[in-house]
Amino acid sequence: MIAILSPAKTLDFDRDYQLKEYTIPDFMPESACLVEELKAYKPKDLSNLMSISPSLSDLNFQRYQAWDTHFDLSNAKQSIVCFKGGVYVGLNIDSFSKSDLTYAQNYLRILSGLHGVLRPFDLIKPYRLEMGTKLKNKSGKNLYDFWGDKITNSINNNLQESSSEFLLNLASNEYFSCLNSEKISRFIVDVKFLDEKNGVYKIISFFAKKARGAMAAFLIKNKIKKINDLKDFTDLGYTFNKERSDKNTLVFIR
Secondary structure, three states: OEEEEOOOOEEOOOOOOOOOOOEOOOOHHHHHHHHHHHHOOOHHHHHHHHOOOHHHHHHHHHHHHHOOOOOOOOOOEEHHHHEEOHHHHHHOHHHOOHHHHHHHHHHEEEEEOOOEEEOOOEEEOOOOOOOOOOOOEOOEOOHHHHHOOHHHHHHHHHHHHOOOOEEEEEOOHHHHOOOOHHHOOOEEEEEEEEEEEOOEEEOOHHHHHHHHHHHHHHHHHOOOOOHHHHOOOOHHHOEEOOOOOOOOEEEEEO
């Protein structure tokens, strides 16, 4: 089973995590093409494009001006180490064994506006480019047009190479939308995490993000291949709710 996650806006390149193994992202030429587009944007233009503060636009302007395709451990870090935020708090790679990390490299994929698809060991440099950004490019008006079916084809190849029967969607709608779900070659399973508030169960983004990461960790640590085994997930106080679930969506409540 392949699981997909969204990336995080916040990155931590100062973290001292001793992981020597690394790979290079598959779509480096495509990433370089996007960076060339972004290098033409002044800080104020980046601020408008990405709806970010002047300080963040200045930072990302500098990042893109300095970006090149030479990636090694002296100037980049593995994606699984760098992403910081609710999903990755839930994933908690500090609790991973070496075999867990290897399993994640084979069965976990992180969707990315700049890189398309990242494996956990794929090196990245500091960047900010959300999938929903309306960056005009040679293929269209946004990143969905730019990536087309490339991400879908990559995931399909991963599913085939790993002999996976399912694709577990733990990504946000913004990132899952970069896939053409009708062309995915395996059965897609969605997961929803609902919290009770004032007598009503609903998705609370802050909690759901952490739960998605925890579910990915549960899959990795237990080497899960069957959908029914995911129903045993009870981390963070969530339990599987059969009444709210169906064959396409697993619902957990707390």
